[in-house]
Amino acid sequence: MNNFSYLSTTTAKDATAAVTGTKGAAFIAGGTTVLDLMKLNVENHSELVDINMVPFKGIEQTADGLRIGALERMSDVGEHPLVLQNYPMISQALLQAASPQLRNMASIGGNLLQRTRCGYFRDVAFPCNKRQPGSGCPAQEGENRGLAILGGSKSCIATHPGDLGVALAALDAVLLLENAKGKQRRVPLVDFHVVPGTTPQRETVLEPGELIVSVTVPAAAHARKSMYLKVRDRASYAFALASAAVGLDVQGGQIRSARVALGGVGTKPWRSVAAEKILTGAPATEATFRAAAAAAVRDAQPREQNRFKVELAQNTLVRALLELSAA
Amino acid sequence: MENEPAFFETSPKPGVVGKPLNRVDGRDKVMGKAKYSAEYPLPGLVYGVLKTSAIAKGRVQSIDTSLALKEPGVLQILTHLNLPKLAKTPNDPEGKKAIGAPMGFLPMTSDIIHYAGQPVALIVADTFERATQAAALVRVNYAAEAPIAAYTDKRAQLFNPEKIQDGKADGYTRRGDARAALASAPIKMTAVYTHAINHHNPMEPGATTAIWEAPDRVTVYESTQGVTRTQKSLSAYLGLPQDQVRVITKFIGGGFGCKGSCWPHTVLTVQAAKAVGRPVKLVLTRPQQFTSMGHREDQTQTLTLGASKEGKLLALIHEKTSTTSPWDNYAESNSKIINLLYDCPTFESHYELGRANVMTSTFTRAPGEAPGSFAIESSMDDLAYQLGIDPIEIRLRNYAEKDPSTGQPWSSKSLRQCYARGAELFGWSKRNPKAGVTKNGRLLVGYGMATASYPVHNSQGTARVRLYADGHAVVQAGATDLGTGTYTVMTQVAADSLGLAPDKIRFELGDTKLPTAPNSGGSVAAGTVSSSVYMAAQDVWERLTKMAIKDPKSPLFQAKAEDVAMENGRLQLKKDASKGEDFKALMKRAGIDDIEGSGQGKYGSGYEAGQSAASASDAHKDEAGKHSMHSFGAHFCEVQVDPDLGTVRVTRWVSVHGAGRILNAKTARSQIIGGSIFGIGAALMEATARDPHYARYTNADLGDYHIPVNADIPEMTVEFIDEHDPYINAMGVKGIGEISMVGVSAAVANAVFHATGKRVRDLPITPDKILGTKSV
């Protein structure tokens, strides 16, 4: 870890100005990602601009749906009655993530910007295209058990490790962003994260110094009836080997609308429109679910150690759909 | 003395050995008052931080420290170029032996890099943060070569060592003609088992605080399982007489074997303190912990067994191949337990090692017994299923009435009772003999069991008792408390042997100034230290008895020493309890405030608790070790397996052990629970991944190296069989630290087989290894 300066700000304007104006500066919210990576020398920020006093707060129902301030804590959002009732998938994704201590610190905005757990990325002694563009990707033929089978490239197969983003991708969430000029823009969550291609160092469309202000999730029947299923190496406090965020609106045995996203298997939160297409209008049966699951992983490109994820992701998705439709 | 813990909640009643006394140091720990080795705020203390190698093989071409040295507060940067000279290093066999080093190589004594994470510089600064920042600024240029990551690498040099485990065990063993017996055996089975690299990962990482009290005298606060072993190692390193090195360890946050030896960071910190002339503290970071204090090696075992159609073992052949460092021939001795667990007339074992660019592996809780039992106990399960015999029954058919590996009788063995009681507690009789048929909704339910065994290792140590005329006592032994309860159980033993209530006893440990005790390792501490405390108390009574029988004012005047016994702090005639007196009265009359005794606890010196050592009957002495001394036990496990998601959850657990005298029902239960959880970790999730090309770990942190969390562990039932072993030591204590994890991974794997019909022989049993399993 290197020495850094620390600046606490109370407005978006000051915060964005500080980060835009200082080379190597970064925002800090809960700090559970940024400090972790600084201790590993993976990130070397010269200044941390604390945004915890910026009023990006609130968990409320608006005309557009559920609005969550970017600085709300994972635990507060996960336990909020509104979220529990109308967006159970979001609550489940949050409360199955990390540990209670981390969830009490970690913010919603920070969660979406957490970085991969790829072991090569996290150790500066290794080459890694994401950390050091052009240095190579040892994961392709190395320890890739935890890495992505969907959305990878020859440059990088790092998994987006988070859970919240998967739920938000499924439910058509939209992010509100604000830059140093005070200009705001809306970006759908599914367009916020980008696949690595040849530039794995670029993970989102967020511009330098731009802030996440809030997240909005439209209300829908498939949001009210939704669930998040996470499979991991131990019963709690582990990242997903595979996860499925599913929402269903079933009427008289027919699926009227469906939402599907996969976690733990993609280089970004992996919304599967292909699976949704198969589900929509079809009978809510295991056969339908299996077909949808097969479609969801059709483009999978597994490596040696993560081949099992092709089967696991499908089984996880099928199980989630079965449990949800039986509920 | 602020070093010493304040004791609390000791029972005010005498007669406490075996009782579930609360930990005497529990309150201090909960309140943060218990001081660990990195928590001594010595005047002038400065901070050491290691810079470790980015490559796994090659040389340091140059180190540029100029930028780092310019940082404010930076006092010194040690590298191989300026490390103060040591009297000895482990780099040659003679030095290694003198030091008792766990590894025949000390980093920073040359430019050679043998493994990733090897220290290349030690930065000292006035704050931890400044030392950390400076470490990032040290620039190291390497001449890298392609490393070898494991024995599985085609380029690895494989060989059959004559000796393994630092010369302590044979690389080849043969008893009878196993090949011939196998050839004619009606049933033959061969299975291959692999075990992932495991790291001990104690909560408290390696930590050293070193202060030179004089140019030739150093004190080291060290997180170690043995203060004396560390003292001896450092005195050899430094060329100082042993008494000029003082090692203090009052509290340890877990060790599990990795703190059983003096590792490089300790001596480097001592040298740093010398170089800067100030006390230096160094705490390993969690990633550094993975490359600083050893690990359980990656290994493959091939176990071949021959048996009769009735399931009687006829031949066992065990082969193990594992990774070792470029210099040492280290392998856990897995074959020992396989050689003695069952009555099998023939046995053969071979070890094969592959040199790789890794540090030397080391003892990890139940070294050898844990992975060895995985192989034999899985294969016994196979045999049971193949022959349609209940897994307990197959073990009873092969029950070893004496130690097959030596032919000696057991000093005691309660394994039959362990099986019976464990089966009863678990409800084993409800088990469907068929695998893959018991269900709970979508989940497959399986029952598994396995045998546990662990030797009572040869060991000895001394303790001192100082009994005061006011009815208090200070009892001392240079033992360590790994968090397991040494403070507590020794207080109990002292209380009963002195006839005092525990709150009148202060037990001190963890300092080389105290009488020498063994390392807390190999499960020897409880037995050896308790016996030495007991013997020291006997010494006090003998002295007091001598005083009494010479004192005309004593009711015991002119009595024969052998006719006098101690009862609840009273010296009295064995035949007439009314004739006697309290030790306080005796001491007051003699005008002495306190009296000291010392005693030695020794393996094989008989079980004489409650009697005076002077009258110990020879029949119960076993100095020559004519008996084979082991603890035995059985684990029972229920798992629920999700065949679609691959998850395995342990849902019930029963462990029953016969381990001699149990000193404290509560701390003993906690030990067995802890060891079982350790074993469940190895069975289901623990694995350090080493990149095959870079020979460097890719998950060296607790976020990605998984150990069990609460949600992984069910309520556990633990019982002990009441066992009186007359041979092992004065207290009849066998020790339970390691047997608790022996057989655990097999019990889990056997339950997984029963649930799914799929035999997983490759630990850990993660979801990817279960997938593709449907109920059969």
Ligand SMILES: Cc1cc2nc3c(=O)[nH]c(=O)nc-3n(C[C@H](O)[C@H](O)[C@H](O)COP(=O)(O)OP(=O)(O)OC[C@H]3O[C@@H](n4cnc5c(N)ncnc54)[C@H](O)[C@@H]3O)c2cc1C
């Ligand atoms: C051991 C461990 C286990 C974990 N397990 C899980 C898990 O199972 N599932 C899971 O989903 N997550 C998991 N996490 C990740 C955790 O949820 C994230 O670290 C956390 O959500 C990040 O939030 P933060 O507020 O602490 O972010 P910070 O560390 O403060 O910030 C992270 C990044 O986001 C930027 N940033 C923060 N807020 C904003 C904003 N409003 N606008 C723009 N930029 C911003 C920062 O500059 C920084 O680059 C785990 C983390 C750890 C350490």
Ligand code: SF4
């Ligand atoms: S997968 Fe991505 S993050 Fe991992 S080593 Fe390759 S480039 Fe780096």
